[in-house]
Amino acid sequence: MSRLRGAIEAIDQGFQVIGFDWRYLYLNPAALRHARRSREELLGRTMMDCYPGIERTDLFQALARCMRDRRPAALENEFLYPDGKKIWYDLRIQPCAEGVSVLSLDITERRRAEERLREAQKMEAIGRLAGGVAHDFNNVLTAIFGYVELMFEDLAEHNPARRDLEEIRKAAQRAAGLTRQLLAFSRQQVLDPVVLSVNELVEDIDKMLRRLVGEDVELRVSLARDAGNVRADAVQLQQVLMNLVVNARDAMPTGGKLLIETANAELAQQYADGDRLVAPGPYVMLAVSDTGVGMDAGIRARIFEPFFTTKERGRGTGLGLSTVYGIVKQSGGYIWVYSEPGRGTTFKVYLPRVDAPAQVPARAAEVGGSPGGSETILLAEDDELLRPLARGLLQKLGYTVLEAKNADQALAMGRDRGGAIDLLVADVVMPGGSGRELATRLAEARPGLKVLYMSGYTDDAIVQHGMLEPGLHFLQKPFTPSVLARKVREVLDAPVTGAPG
DSSP: OHHHHHHHOOOOEEEEEEETTSBEEEOOOHHHHHHHHHHHHHHHHHHHHHHHTGGSHHHHHHHHHHHHHEEEEEEEEEEOOOOOEEEEEEEEEEESSSSEEEEEEEEHHHHHHHHHHHHHHHHHHHHHHHHHHHHHHHHHHHHHHHHHHHHHHHOOOOOTTTHHHHHHHHHHHHHHHHHHHHHHHTOSSOBBBHHHHHHHHHHTTTHHHHHHHHEEEEEEEETTTTTOEEEEEEHHHHHHHHEEEHHHHHHHHEEEEEEEEEEEEEOOOOOEEEEEEEEEEEEEEEEEEEEEEOHHHHHHTTTSTTOOOOOOSSSOOHHHHHHHHHHHTTOOOOOEEEEOOOOOOEEEEEEEEEEOOOOOOOOOOOOOOOOOOEEEEEOOOTTTTTTHHHHHHHHHHHEEEEESHHHHHHHHHHHHHHHHHHHHEEEEEEESSSSSHHHHHHHHHTTTOOEEEEEESSSSSTTTTEEEEEOOEEEEEOOHHHHHHHHHHHHHOOOOOOOOO
C-alpha cells in the first residue's frame, strides 16, 4: 500500500478523493499545484466551502452523477484562477468506496493549439472564398475598363457623356482596389520581391505617414542602426506600414502617440503562429505602437478577418488589416498583435532577414499609346463577357485572333491550324485544364510558342509562394485595353526562351 501511495504522490497528474459529504479526503502534490492551495486549506473541508458557487458548475454535476449512479465520467473543464489565468484540465472521475476519485491532467497547451488550428483553418477558408470572389469580379472589372475606354475613343472631346464615363472608370478603379485587398488577404497576388532595407523604406514614406496621422498624433520613429535587409515587395511592404499607421490613427480619435520601430530579432521555434511553429532564424522586426483605445480578446481574435471592422459605417471597408495579414504571410513572415482595452496596441511584423545588399527597385519605363501588330494570337478565355472584348481589342490593333472558350478547344485549334501562331494569351484557370497545362501541351506541336498568362488571381500553375516563375509573362486582371496592348507587344518582342511562357 505504501508503494502505491508513493507512486500516486510522484505522478504529474493530479489525484484527489472526495467523500460522499463533499469533503476532500486526499490530494496528491500535483492536485495541490492544480488547485494552487495548500493541503491544510483543502483537506477535510467541503468543496462548497473552498469554492463558493461550485455546485452550479458542470464539474459539480458530473461529480454528483458519479456519486449517485456509480458510473465513471470524463470532461474537459476550464478553471479560472483569482489572478485571471485560465487553465484547462482533462478530468477523469471514478466511483470509489469513499465517494469519487478525480484524476486531472493539464491540457491547456493542447487546447490552445486546437484553437490556433481552428483559427488558421477558418482564415484559410475565408481566404479561398475571397480569392474566388476576386477572380470573378476582376473579369467583370476588366470588361468595364475595356468598354469604357472604347467608348471614350468614340466620343468627341467635349461630349458631356465623357464626364459620366470618367465617373464609371473611377468607380471601377475603387472596386479594383478592393479586389487587390482581397487577393492580398488570400495570398493570391503576384509579388515582385527585391532585397530592401526596412529602415530606408520607413524613411522614404516618413513624410507621407506624418500627413496621414495629422497634427494631433505625435509620431516618433526609432530605427535600429543595425537593422538588416529583407526580401519583399517594396510597394506591398509600404502598404503594410501605411495600413498599420492608419489603423493606429483611427484608434486615437482625440490624439495620442504613435511609435514606429525596427530591430533585428532572433525567433525560436517555441513561438507559435497559427497552426504551426515559427521557422527559427534571423528576422527583422517592424513594429507600430499606439496609445489608443486598445482591443479586448474577442476583437483581437477577429481583426485579420476581411470585412470585420469596429469603425462606424462608412469609415472603412474592414480590409486594411486583412491586407496586412496576407502580405506578411505571403512574404514568409509573421505578425502578432498585443493589446488591452484602454492601454493601446502594438503590431509586430517579423520578416526573414537576408544577408545581401539592398537593391534599387527597377522602374518600369513609361510607354505611350497602344502598340499593335500583325501577328496571329490564340486567345483562350472562358469568361463570356471578357473573351469577345479581348478579341475585339486585339483585332482592332491589327492582330489575327483565334478565339477559344476552353483549354480543349484552344489545344485543338493550335494543333490543327496550318499557319503560324505567334502568341498564346491564356487565362490561368479554365475548364478542360489550366493555362499552364495548355501551353505545355501546345509547345509539343509548336516549340518556342510565346505565352502570356492572365488571371484575376494567382495559381500554383504559374507561381510559387506568390512569386512568378522566372521567364513567365503574366497580366493581372483587371487591366485596361492599353495595358493589354503594351503587354502583348512586350511578349511578342521578347526573345524566345524555349519554355512555355
